[in-house]
Amino acid sequence: MTTQAFTGILSPVLTxxxxxxxxxxxxxxxxxxxxxxxxxxxxxxxxxNSEANSMSVExxxxxxxxxxxxxxxxxKLMPGTGACALSDAVRATKHAVAKGCGGVLVLPxxxxxxxxxxxxxxxxxxxxxxxxxxxxxxxLYHIPPQTVQGISHDLIERLIKAYPTTVVGIKDSSGDWxxxxxxxxxxxxxxxxxxxxxxxxxxxxxxxxxxxxxTGNVNAGMIRQLFEGWQxxxxxxxxxxxxxxxxxxxxxxxxxxxxxxxxxxxxxxAWLNVLPPFLPLTMEQGKAxxxxxxxxxxxxxxxxxAE
Amino acid sequence: MTTQAFTGILSPVLTxxxxxxxxxxxxxxxxxxxxxxxxxxxxxxxxxNSEANSMSVExxxxxxxxxxxxxxxxxKLMPGTGACALSDAVRATKHAVAKGCGGVLVLPxxxxxxxxxxxxxxxxxxxxxxxxxxxxxxxLYHIPPQTVQGISHDLIERLIKAYPTTVVGIKDSSGDWxxxxxxxxxxxxxxxxxxxxxxxxxxxxxxxxxxxxxTGNVNAGMIRQLFEGWQxxxxxxxxxxxxxxxxxxxxxxxxxxxxxxxxxxxxxxAWLNVLPPFLPLTMEQGKAxxxxxxxxxxxxxxxxxAE
Numbered sequence: 001m002t003t004q005a006f007t008g009i010l011s012p013v014l015t016x017x018x019x020x021x022x023x024x025x026x027x028x029x030x031x032x033x034x035x036x037x038x039x040x041x042x043x044x045x046x047x048x049n050s051e052a053n054s055m056s057v058e059x060x061x062x063x064x065x066x067x068x069x070x071x072x073x074x075x076k077l078m079p080g081t082g083a084c085a086l087s088d089a090v091r092a093t094k095h096a097v098a099k100g101c102g103g104v105l106v107l108p109x110x111x112x113x114x115x116x117x118x119x120x121x122x123x124x125x126x127x128x129x130x131x132x133x134x135x136x137x138x139x140l141y142h143i144p145p146q147t148v149q150g151i152s153h154d155l156i157e158r159l160i161k162a163y164p165t166t167v168v169g170i171k172d173s174s175g176d177w178x179x180x181x182x183x184x185x186x187x188x189x190x191x192x193x194x195x196x197x198x199x200x201x202x203x204x205x206x207x208x209x210x211x212x213x214x215t216g217n218v219n220a221g222m223i224r225q226l227f228e229g230w231q232x233x234x235x236x237x238x239x240x241x242x243x244x245x246x247x248x249x250x251x252x253x254x255x256x257x258x259x260x261x262x263x264x265x266x267x268x269x270a271w272l273n274v275l276p277p278f279l280p281l282t283m284e285q286g287k288a289x290x291x292x293x294x295x296x297x298x299x300x301x302x303x304x305x306a307e
Numbered sequence: 308m309t310t311q312a313f314t315g316i317l318s319p320v321l322t323x324x325x326x327x328x329x330x331x332x333x334x335x336x337x338x339x340x341x342x343x344x345x346x347x348x349x350x351x352x353x354x355x356n357s358e359a360n361s362m363s364v365e366x367x368x369x370x371x372x373x374x375x376x377x378x379x380x381x382x383k384l385m386p387g388t389g390a391c392a393l394s395d396a397v398r399a400t401k402h403a404v405a406k407g408c409g410g411v412l413v414l415p416x417x418x419x420x421x422x423x424x425x426x427x428x429x430x431x432x433x434x435x436x437x438x439x440x441x442x443x444x445x446x447l448y449h450i451p452p453q454t455v456q457g458i459s460h461d462l463i464e465r466l467i468k469a470y471p472t473t474v475v476g477i478k479d480s481s482g483d484w485x486x487x488x489x490x491x492x493x494x495x496x497x498x499x500x501x502x503x504x505x506x507x508x509x510x511x512x513x514x515x516x517x518x519x520x521x522t523g524n525v526n527a528g529m530i531r532q533l534f535e536g537w538q539x540x541x542x543x544x545x546x547x548x549x550x551x552x553x554x555x556x557x558x559x560x561x562x563x564x565x566x567x568x569x570x571x572x573x574x575x576x577a578w579l580n581v582l583p584p585f586l587p588l589t590m591e592q593g594k595a596x597x598x599x600x601x602x603x604x605x606x607x608x609x610x611x612x613a614e
Contacts, residue, residue: 021393021433048418048419053391053392053416053418053419054391054392054393054416054418055392055394056364056392056394056395056398057363059392059394084360084361084391085360085361085362085363085366085582086328086361086582086583087362087363087366088363091363108584109360109361109583109584110417110418111355111360111361111417111453111454112355112360112453112584112585113452113453113455115584115585116584116586118586119583119584119585119586120583120584122583122584122586123583123584126328126583145420146418146419146420147418148420148455275392275393276393276416276426276427276429276430276433277415277416277419277422277423277426277427277429277430278419278422278426279423279425279426279429
């Protein structure tokens with residue numbers, strides 16, 4: 001097990017699209033910088049909430065180059081490079097490593113259902129072998145709500161044993177704390193991120209390294225404060241509060257909801273754009289949501305407040 | 308509703324991979340010709356059983372060009388061009404139309420779960436609009452066992468109304484005959500394919516146009532005979548027999564199983580290659596399976612027997 005490449009609060013960065021639904025790399029780069037200023041310790045672009053799988057691999061690689069080209073530190077990036085196709089996963093992962101990314105977050109192939117652990121092992125192992133680069137730091141992405149099949153603990157153990165300096169962590173988006181807890185016990189030193197800030201405090205108390213959470217896109221400051229102060233007496237209170245903010249944002253489907261907030265805060269209606277199969281919200285819905293989260297102290301782009 | 312572009316027995320063509328897991332276009336083209344000789348009326352390359360989603364869009368487009376370049380009639384091809392990414396689906400569909408394919412088979416985007424009919428409509432509609440070609444003949448691909456979310460009847464109705472000369476049919480791989488039956492009643496004239504030969508006779512009797520079936524890769528002759536003779540007195544007997552052959556093949560997971568048969572019949576061990584997350588069978592398993600299906604009259608590449 002190596003030292004943690006990533007800890008803290010990572011956001012699966014929302015992807016800004018123009019009105020013709022093309023991703024806008026210039027805006028994405030600016031947004032990445034903003035999120036790091038707002039409180040994210042690092043960024044996980046091309047995650048579920050980035051609509052990554054709704055973009056082609058070429059679009060994702062082009063965006064990554066624009067973000068790094070604009071001056072975002074590649075070491076602070078853990079782009080999603082998983083794909084159903086081995087050749088796509090290899091290409092995207094190789095590219096991220098070559099660009100100096102601190103790590104990558106890799107989904108299991110998610111089209112076929114009922115696959116075996118052996119089959120998933122073969123996918124991850126072939127990807128690692130074909131990338132063939134000691135700099136590769138791979139985080140597994142366990143998200144059964146979308147992929148249906150997740151990553152079993154036996155599979156994790158096998159991957160860690162075969163690739164101890166490459167397979168260094170996991171994002172647990174199962175929404176099942178018992179799963180995270182069991183991994184924390186079985187794999188000490190493995191970089192385990194909760195997939196939502198709802199489990200941030202529990203994860204830190206049990207030896208986890210932070211959370212990679214959708215709402216890092218809109219509430220990074222408050223979540224970062226809990227991360228920094230998880231051993232303080234008011235931690236439970238803070239945990240309850242950020243979970244209330246999250247619930248408020250989840251009034252609408254998460255991606256359009258967060259985009260409507262960024263639209264309301266920036267006045268840029270293009271922030272409302274989402275790729276199908278999602279549907280956009282309106283600026284009015286964004287403004288109403290902004291008013292409601294403001295009451296909870298979540299007021300848009302601000303530097304992370306001093307403790 | 309337009310005249311049927313496709314009827315009969317279509318096979319989602321198995322993709323031959325070399326030992327380095329690269330798709331082999333020369334072998335695929337030869338195999339397409341063989342399947343048409345064995346009894347397929349047309350072909351659906353890049354379907355579920357082609358491991359299409361385990362290949363990149365570029366690999367699929369390159370293979371299509373090689374198949375057509377080798378002399379396979381593009382009008383007899385209904386390639387799968389669906390993808391999670393709108394840009395990928397548009398690119399692959401445009402390419403297939405430009406190459407003269409008789410139709411395309413399109414999956415709904417399958418990463419996100421819990422999407423609305425409106426969201427799926429937006430995906431298909433945007434794809435059609437962006438392809439923007441009157442030659443496009445789109446078949447919807449309903450396969451909830453893999454995509455989890457399928458294509459609802461209300462969505463089909465809406466797409467037919469909006470694009471009556473473009474959205475011309477569907478492959479129903481739900482495995483639920485009641486779903487096929489309900490579509491046949493609600494959408495007369497729509498090109499409805501059963502997703503398995505198990506429902507071929509029922510589908511023909513109720514007004515369907517045939518089946519697009521995995522086992523077209525290994526048992527096209529027998530299935531074609533039932534299609535040609537579905538009104539004959541021995542049709543039920545034939546249906547029962549081809550279903551028995553199917554069950555025998557399903558002893559192993561379908562894709563490796565059929566590939567092991569083609570390996571046994573051809574002596575070409577490269578036919579055993581499958582992409583992860585699948586695992587290959589051995590030549591011995593293929594030979595044992597070949598012996599068992601031979602007892603049922605399924606003996607490998609032969610011309611479709613005369614009635």
